Amino acid sequence: MKPPAFDYHAPAGVDEAVEILAEAGAEAKILAGGQSLIPLLNMRLVTPGHIVDVNRVAGLGFVEAGPDGVRVGALARHSQVERLPELRRVQPLLGQALRLVAHPVIRNRGTVVGSIAHADPAAELPAVLALLGGSVQTRHAAGGRTIPAAEFFVGPLESALEPGELAVSVFFPALPPRSGTAFAETARRHGDYAIAGVAALVTLGPDGEPERAAVACVGVGPVPIVVETPYRAGWDGAAEAVAAAIEPEDDIHATAAYRRHLTGVLAVRALGQATEEARG
Amino acid sequence: MNEITLTVNGSVARVVVPARRLLSDCLRHDLGLTGTHVGCEHGVCGCCTVLLDGDPIRSCLMLAVTADGHEITTVEGLAGPGGELSPVQRAFHESHALQCGFCTPGFLCTVTALLRDNPAPTEAEALEGVSGNLCRCTGYQNIVKAVHRAAELTAEETGPDDDEAVR
Ligand SMILES: Cc1cc2nc3c(=O)[nH]c(=O)nc-3n(C[C@H](O)[C@H](O)[C@H](O)COP(=O)(O)OP(=O)(O)OC[C@H]3O[C@@H](n4cnc5c(N)ncnc54)[C@H](O)[C@@H]3O)c2cc1C
Ligand code: FES
Ligand code: FES
Numbered sequence: 001m002k003p004p005a006f007d008y009h010a011p012a013g014v015d016e017a018v019e020i021l022a023e024a025g026a027e028a029k030i031l032a033g034g035q036s037l038i039p040l041l042n043m044r045l046v047t048p049g050h051i052v053d054v055n056r057v058a059g060l061g062f063v064e065a066g067p068d069g070v071r072v073g074a075l076a077r078h079s080q081v082e083r084l085p086e087l088r089r090v091q092p093l094l095g096q097a098l099r100l101v102a103h104p105v106i107r108n109r110g111t112v113v114g115s116i117a118h119a120d121p122a123a124e125l126p127a128v129l130a131l132l133g134g135s136v137q138t139r140h141a142a143g144g145r146t147i148p149a150a151e152f153f154v155g156p157l158e159s160a161l162e163p164g165e166l167a168v169s170v171f172f173p174a175l176p177p178r179s180g181t182a183f184a185e186t187a188r189r190h191g192d193y194a195i196a197g198v199a200a201l202v203t204l205g206p207d208g209e210p211e212r213a214a215v216a217c218v219g220v221g222p223v224p225i226v227v228e229t230p231y232r233a234g235w236d237g238a239a240e241a242v243a244a245a246i247e248p249e250d251d252i253h254a255t256a257a258y259r260r261h262l263t264g265v266l267a268v269r270a271l272g273q274a275t276e277e278a279r280g
Numbered sequence: 281m282n283e284i285t286l287t288v289n290g291s292v293a294r295v296v297v298p299a300r301r302l303l304s305d306c307l308r309h310d311l312g313l314t315g316t317h318v319g320c321e322h323g324v325c326g327c328c329t330v331l332l333d334g335d336p337i338r339s340c341l342m343l344a345v346t347a348d349g350h351e352i353t354t355v356e357g358l359a360g361p362g363g364e365l366s367p368v369q370r371a372f373h374e375s376h377a378l379q380c381g382f383c384t385p386g387f388l389c390t391v392t393a394l395l396r397d398n399p400a401p402t403e404a405e406a407l408e409g410v411s412g413n414l415c416r417c418t419g420y421q422n423i424v425k426a427v428h429r430a431a432e433l434t435a436e437e438t439g440p441d442d443d444e445a446v447r
Contacts, residue, residue, distance in 0.1 A: 103412025
């Protein structure tokens with residue numbers, strides 16, 4: 001249970017980091033908080049030739065909330081983002097999800113951008129980014145690009161990031177007016193990855209009834225699965241839409257059938273809570 | 281090999297380590313501080329928890345080279361200068377919050393930081409605070425009691441006046 005040998009790089013700036021990444025190509029792994037990468041190294045599930053430790057890169061440890069949303073730099077730790085005073089007002093779903101990511105001690109090191117880049121379909125933050133329609137800002141030796149969430153998550157632990165590409169920040173759009181959010185999940189123990197989870201966003205119409213609603217489902221497909229869930233005098237139709245859209249699998253924790261049922265139940269619960277939140 | 285400088289429990293230490301050396305192994309093998317225990321080496325058990333610049337982290341999930349230039353407090357650094365136990369250590373002792381003691385260094389570091397940030401945690405906050413640490417012996421009841429007892433001891437020792445001043 002020790003990491004394999006690798007060449008270590010600790011660039012001080014983004015330009016230097018992307019240069020090193022370009023040279024090392026597919027042999028390189030970026031190290032941020034290490035809360036997913038170091039377990040993988042310790043278990044020798046990955047054996048990169050080069051580790052590019054970005055913890056000393058200047059200018060990436062920021063989190064900014066503006067009227068449009070929240071931008072999180074690549075070195076902002078989960079705990080730092082959780083503590084942002086404006087978070088509840090600008091985008092409450094991010095705080096609701098962060099509380100469900102591992103334990104406080106893990107969140108002291110783990111980064112929000114790392115959680116997105118890791119693209120684990122069982123993780124909470126990719127679902128938040130997908131549901132809100134956020135984006136990932138990247139840099140590579142020849143420039144950079146903005147990748148919309150809908151294109152970012154490609155498969156289990158697979159993102160649209162190319163070798164040599166550094167995610168520099170992630171953008172979570174603000175809560176629309178008359179809207180509320182909620183995150184409901186079931187885990188075997190507090191702090192574990194969820195058996196299934198659902199993030200919900202509900203926007204009320206002028207009559208105070210839900211006008212637009214959508215959920216993103218966690219742990220029940222290769223990527224976070226976003227489903228539009230119309231309100232028709234109740235959320236029964238929503239549960240059916242969710243059960244039809246997801247692709248759960250059997251594993252030692254739960255059967256696919258149980259996950260499908262559970263996700264429907266969690267969707268109704270999250271949509272109800274989000275509606276309450278929207279009504280204030 | 282990389283030469284790094286760590287401030288561990290207040291003393292500056294210079295060590296030469298390969299890049300793949302985990303901080304937990306650097307503390308235990310290079311610096312001889314075997315109070316930091318190693319159980320799972322993938323972040324789950326919490327017995328390797330130390331304070332990095334005051335905040336609890338898993339030392340098995342950090343490379344020693346990443347910690348270069350930072351301050352680390354291990355369980356060896358929690359007692360006072362004359363070796364007197366800290367309020368958290370005394371509370372664990374008094375409340376029988378350990379049996380074999382394997383998990384204890386991680387709990388002590390975690391609870392020290394928890395009470396610094398939240399000097400009077402509710403039952404739920406105390407539970408949430410220690411939820412990332414596993415103990416195979418005690419059944420946790422006495423550990424949660426010790427969190428509250430440590431809060432009491434700290435409050436008594438700080439005194440009401442100092443307490444006001446802190447706020
Ligand atoms: C005990 C435990 C429980 C956990 N429970 C949960 C949970 O319930 N839910 C959950 O979502 N997660 C959980 N995690 C996983 C973990 O918290 C996150 O996946 C992690 O914090 C990711 O961020 P990081 O900064 O630590 O990334 P790292 O571990 O440093 O990197 C993860 C991956 O992302 C890549 N990467 C990181 N930053 C960048 C970047 N800027 N640009 C490009 N690529 C990058 C790395 O190359 C690597 O492939 C748990 C972890 C532990 C140890
Ligand atoms: S040894 Fe570090 S968490 Fe178990
Ligand atoms: S006292 Fe033995 S593991 Fe906790």
